Amino acid sequence: MPVNYENATFYSVEELSQPTNIPIRELKNFVDHAVQTNLQPKDIQGIPHINKHDLDILFESFFLFKGIPDDREYKIPDYLNNCTSHWATTLIKMYSNKINFPAAVSPEQGEFLKSIVCNIDPNNILEIGCFTGISTIWMAAGLEQIASQATIHAVDLFNEILPWLPHRYGYLSDPLDYAQACALSAQLSHRIKFHKMNSLEMGKRFNELINQPIDFLFIDGDHTKEGCMSDFMNFYPFVSKGGYIMLHDIYPEDCGWDGPRYVIDEWISKNANLGLVEIKTSPCNFGMALIRKLV
Numbered sequence: 018m019p020v021n022y023e024n025a026t027f028y029s030v031e032e033l034s035q036p037t038n039i040p041i042r043e044l045k046n047f048v049d050h051a052v053q054t055n056l057q058p059k060d061i062q063g064i065p066h067i068n069k070h071d072l073d074i075l076f077e078s079f080f081l082f083k084g085i086p087d088d089r090e091y092k093i094p095d096y097l098n099n100c101t102s103h104w105a106t107t108l109i110k111m112y113s114n115k116i117n118f119p120a121a122v123s124p125e126q127g128e129f130l131k132s133i134v135c136n137i138d139p140n141n142i143l144e145i146g147c148f149t150g151i152s153t154i155w156m157a158a159g160l161e162q163i164a165s166q167a168t169i170h171a172v173d174l175f176n177e178i179l180p181w182l183p184h185r186y187g188y189l190s191d192p193l194d195y196a197q198a199c200a201l202s203a204q205l206s207h208r209i210k211f212h213k214m215n216s217l218e219m220g221k222r223f224n225e226l227i228n229q230p231i232d233f234l235f236i237d238g239d240h241t242k243e244g245c246m247s248d249f250m251n252f253y254p255f256v257s258k259g260g261y262i263m264l265h266d267i268y269p270e271d272c273g274w275d276g277p278r279y280v281i282d283e284w285i286s287k288n289a290n291l292g293l294v295e296i297k298t299s300p301c302n303f304g305m306a307l308i309r310k311l312v
C-alpha cells in the first residue's frame with residue numbers, strides 16, 4: 018500500500034517493482050544511484066520511497082538508462098494528420114502520449130472500429146475496458162459522422178496507470194479525468210457515458226444503468242481466460258439479435274494475452290448461433306474478431 022507522508026503519496030521500490038515488471042534489485046539499485054535524475058527518494062523506515070508525482074521522472078530516466086528506445090508511439094497516418102475535426106486532433110494528441118502505446122487500439126484499428134459503427138448504425142454501444150478512451154473516441158466519431166443519437170457506455174476500473182513492460186510505458190494518476198477531458202476536447206462527450214466500475218458490477222447493474230439491448234459490444238477489458246470469458250458470458254445475453262460483438266487481442270503470440278483466443282476456441286467457434294470472422298491487424302497483429310449473434 019502506498020504511504021501518505023507530509024500530504025503526499027509515496028510508493029516503496031518493492032511496491033513499484035511488481036506492477037512495472039522491473040526486478041526489485043534492479044529498480045532499487047537504480048534509485049540508490051540515480052543522482053542525476055532529480056529524483057528525491059524518501060527514506061521511510063529504511064526503505065526508499067518515491068513520490069507519486071516523481072514516478073514519471075523515475076520511469077523515463079530508468080528507460081533511458083536501460084537504453085529502451087523512445088519510439089513508443091503509433092505512426093499517425095497522413096489522413097488523420099490532415100483531418101481538422103476536433104476528434105482527430107484530440108486523438109493525435111492522445112497517441113503522442115506514451116501512456117497509450119501499445120495498450121490502446123492503433124489508428125488503423127480505430128479507423129476500423131469507426132467504420133463498423135458507421136455501417137451497423139447501432140442504437141447502443143457497450144465498451145468493456147476503455148483505458149484512456151482512444152477506442153471510445155474512435156467509435157463516438159463514427160456515431161457523430163452518421164448523426165446517430167446512440168450512446169456509448171464505456172466501462173473501466175480507471176485505476177491509476179503504472180508502466181508495466183512491455184504493455185505500458187507511462188504513468189497516469191487519474192485515467193477517468195484524462196478520458197473525460199479528451200472526450201470534451203474531441204467535442205464528443207455528449208455521446209459517451211463513462212462508468213468507473215468493475216465489469217462484473219456493470220453486469221449485475223445492467224438493467225439499472227443501461228437497460229437496452231446492446232447492438233455493438235466491444236470487449237477489451239480483462240484479457241485473462243477467466244476475465245474475458247466472464248465478460249463474454251455476462252454481456253452476451255444483453256446483445257440484441259443480429260447485434261455484433263468485437264473482441265480485441267485475439268492472437269496471443271503477438272499481443273501476449275490468451276483470454277480472447279480461449280473464448281473464441283472454447284465457446285464462440287463451437288456455437289452455431291454465432292457468426293465469426295477473425296481480422297488480422299496492422300501494424301501490430303494483435304488481431305480482432307467480429308462476432309454476430311445470429312438468433
Ligand SMILES: C[S@@+](CC[C@H](N)C(=O)[O-])C[C@H]1O[C@@H](n2cnc3c(N)ncnc32)[C@H](O)[C@@H]1O
Nearest residue numbers: 121122146147148151152173174215216238239
Ligand atoms: C487494453 S486496455 C483497453 C484499451 C482501450 N479499449 C483502447 O483501445 O483504447 C484494457 C482495459 O481494461 C480495463 N479492465 C481490466 N479488467 C477490468 C474489469 N474487470 N472491469 C473493467 N475494466 C477492466 C483496464 O483497466 C484497462 O484500462
